[in-house]
Amino acid sequence: MRVLPDVGPAFVRALASHGDRPAVITARARLSYAELADRVAELAARLGPARRLVLLAGANRLDELVAYLATLAAGHPLLLVPGDKDAATAELARAYDPDVVIRPVGGELLVDELRPTSRHELHPELALLLSTSGSTGSPKLVRLSSANLQANAEAIASYLDIRDTDRAATTLPLHYCYGLSVVNSHLLRGAALVLTDLSVSDRCFWDLFRAARGTTLAGVPYTFDLLDRVGFDRMRLPHLRQVTQAGGRLDPHRVARYAALGRRDGWRFFVMYGQTEATARMAYLPPELAESRPEAIGVPVPGGSFRLRPLPDWPSPDTGELVYSGPNVMLGYAERPADLALGRTVDELHTGDVARRGPDGLYEIVGRAAGFTKLFGLRIDPQRVEAYLRRDGVEAYCVGTDRELVVAATGGPDPERVRRLAAAAAGLPTRAVRVHLLAELPRLSSGKPDYRAVRALAATPPPVPAVDESGAGTEQLRRLYAELLDQPDVTADDSFVSLGGDSLSYVEMSVRLEQLLGDLPADWHTTPIRDLARPAPARPTGRRVLETSVALRALAIVVIVGSHIPVFTIKGGAHLLLAVAGFNFARFQLTDAPRRDRLRAAGRGISRIVLPSVAWIALAGTVTGDYTLTNVLLLNSVLGPHDGPTQWHFWFIEALVAILLAVTALIAVPAVDRIERRFPFGLPLTLAALGLVTRYDLPGLAALGHVPSAVVVFWLFALGWAAARATRTAQRLAVTAAALLTVPGFFGEPFREAFIVAGFALLVWVPRLPSRPALNRLAAVLAGSSLYIYLTHWQVMPIVGPWSRELALVASLAVGIGCAAAVRLLTRRLPAPARLRPATS
Template identity: 35%
Template sequence: MFWLNCADGRDELPFLIDGDETLSYAQLFQSSDDLFSSYKRGVVAILCGRNRETITAYIGALRHRHIPLLLNNDLPDKQLYNLLSLYKADYLFAPSDRSFHAYAAVSAYHSYTLSEYVTDKTVPAPHSDLAMLIPTSGSTGDPKCVRLSHRNIESCTQSIITYLSLDSQRRAVSLLPLHYSYGLSVLNSIVGARGSYLLSLHSPLTRSFWADIVNFGVTDFSAVPFIFESLKRMRFSEEILSSLKVVTQAGGRLTPSLTSHFQSLFSQHGIRYFTMYGQTEASPRIAYLRPEDAVRKAGSVGKALDIGSVSISSEQRVEDEGELIYSGPNVCLGYANNRDDLAKGDDFCGVLHTGDLARIDNEGFIFITGRLKRVVKVNGVSVNLDFIQSRLQDLGYAVYVVGVDDRVYLAVEADEIAPVLNSAKTEFDFHGTVWQAKQFEAIPRTAAGKPDYVSLQAAFMKDHR
């Protein structure tokens, strides 16, 4: 397991670069052991930030077979209280300036405090195979989590290390959140290869971020479509292009024209550019497109990982298109919505129904064509449209929600576009441009009387052609 000590001396290599300080693997492992070695196995809720505290707690929890529950530190207190209440986390690792009832401080590490749950000691024990919990939608407070095993995490991590040819000379940067499965996989694969990881709080739209890339010799840059779209007009200096070795894109679909733009730009400078596809349920990788295949297989997300396989479901299949099914050791155990669910075993048995429509060509390359389920990605983060809809309906709005990646559409009948938009922006921490609303004389419905989401989606898309 990549979070355990190596016997070959590589733990003395530099790992975490935090400003002027560089920690070796051995040093960080010691700090992580100091945090968790004295406590019995339990769920550790970690309020994640791009900082050494989060990384130390995450690795420490894994090393001592605790179950990290990775939460967005930017969630409002009300949503965090709800998650902590549902999962009855045995321990809470949070910034020291945040306090939560039912938890008593037991130790401190830099700017964070480890607290123990003191209200109810009779909570159900988690399943022995359970290693980690990652929310399916980290930015909304939706309590649904993916249950991952040690085997899930390790198998996927080792596969990523192999196809990216990672080794101890590689250096990644903390651009993506660690409560987000793509961002976490970047950290996991660097740790598994015993490479190094630069902590940077700068935005990739600032000169300071790219100065860090050059000054600290970052070799690997990973981002979601929203970031690449923001960088399309940027002129990358020779210093930046000389430092980078590999660029990866995942977290949603990037337009073919932008994919071609970045593939061409980076390939001209010897930088390998990978388009990747995955889901949190796959720990989180399913497929990748090698740079060598980028031109002749434009629009594809590549082939399945070497540890897995893909197929098209026979149900609701139209010619060669249908729901993509992935099978492999990295497929999660299942879902959880509360503490009782943590006692469950392997519900998925290595088979993931992705909810994505796809076709697979005769060489095994996957082309994603749409979605079956009502989930979109906003800035690379999965967002459950049903959860947003129920939250807004709970506030009294007769609203129905549809969307596409980076756009959430609100359909209403009453004259309440302005208030429903204001409530959406207050309830959910997305950029204002994500939201669009439209008033209908009557919400279209199916023969069964249910909202016709297909027709609603078509109406919004017609307005934005």
């Protein structure tokens, strides 16, 4: 076994002491601490004892991790740069002229020794150089010592209680101080790293995390956006012990929600605050306080302390600029190679953040004393972005908010070009940049930039860009969402579900989007508009797909009406619709939103069924005399009469409304809401099992009198709900087997039962069906109008049926479609509070 030099941070020198414990777990290999120490020592020996400035293009791969540790172990100052930003790396290399460059070439890590000794004067304490400005390639670097790295790793390991059994996923880049702190603190305690460069939005990441028995996840605010999109709250992660967040402010309501999720599922949620200048961490919020104080950054890390420097604009004695002291404070900045010879030039860190200390001793950030902003975990200097734009001929002022970089530009540039340039300069995704084109840039009377006016632009929508007819831009999609969902204030961050979309509007929206964008992702209804916008892909003319749930709704309503006339006899359509209704209830009402928002969405969905149903049945009953007050109140199945020739017409609507009210009341119970979030598949499957008690009439209720339809058929709705939550093959098999075992024998009509089981199997196993544009449009109209077709066909078919059954079918469908269209037109003319969008069964 090679011996590491007696230099560098103690946690690096101690790697071999952890022996055969797992150190690194990748998708392809596992490396023990002893093996890792050998590889580190081998490269350290190659780098030699003569101190040189080493530039490493960092990445979340084993070779780069070994190079990082080996450089520290050998005592060489390391300039760690982003491995995926060639321009930033080249600029830093030009600015600092490293002696050794380590970078990947052709799949292998190349160690390019440019000179045998350093041309620079390197301070003995200098160990690591990190950028403060994300990926811009700024020559301003943070100078860190081995003592800084060791102290911060010890502090983090202490308050997180990192154990040698922990296994932390590298969800953040190695060159980013937060990602690096995860590595350092876990190696300090002999824990394992689940080393990957996969995103948390990638299914393969979760396969690796589960296989490695991962215990720890770290994320910046954008990571939590991705976690929400992939259904993190419904994942089964039995070994997860803690989730940490830093890299920018997370909205307090999300902090509270994730803290509650952790309490429910048995893991701890740490909100943390830091800067590169403090070797990553300065404060943390104890997990037990995250729900009650989600707006706070917490208390100083072990060994650190805060003070508040008074500010003229913040006269409160409990408020001021947050100043941090501790052994993890940097040596100072470097802006040129000569600065590498400097020793400590700062003793405390002026963070630039304005903070308040609460009576409970917790600190809270309330503003910024300087112009920096932090987005996606990157500390962005807007003025440096301005300089980059100016170099490319664009005059602009930039400011940052909690969510985006706002750019005001002039001179007639293409806004998309400005967006791309600004995003590249800041190292941000383009969706995090908003561009406003102005006739002239706002200035104060002194001639200085008016950044307050630029910041005000963040509250106004940007100008409407031109849209390429071959695809769909964000603005075009915003207009489409606003039109179909009757929402005047649609933003690029909204999704179909967040805007209150339901099972009806889902039909029309999915078909319209599919025409614009091509095949849609399965989770498009929860995906923000900005992430859906893209050019339409090339594909064979006329080729489309149709969502199975939409196809089944369209087929079922035709089958129901055609069998009632009868043009043909294919029974089972209404019972299949119950399963589809349960499927859609899970997708559109049981989102990851807070319980109160879930209940509001469910209430809106129920009202869109109840109000038009009550209105039509009352009108039809007045004209024909076929219906009683119990029909109008949707209570005929409960109160009777049960023996009339027409009173049973609306049994399906009565059953659906009763079931929706029951499950909504159930979710309103906080304990049940928590159970549903923790066991999204187990709860509906359990409810389906309970529903079998009445499906098989185990209590003998039928002998006592009439049993309401909702009680008898509830299990079908619950199975549909479970189908929507079946994400794994075993779960799909279980819910399919439940249908195969329980539907047969319910009617005593094999063909009817086979029709329901076949439709249910399609719903579970085949999310989309091959289709054609015309068929998609027809299915969308039928499915979107299904409630109105069901309501009105009872009055249409007696009038037209005696002349022609086939014509009666066509007329029933046409009248229902016309009624749905009329309601849509009427509601768009009503004031917003009074709007009622057509609903569907």
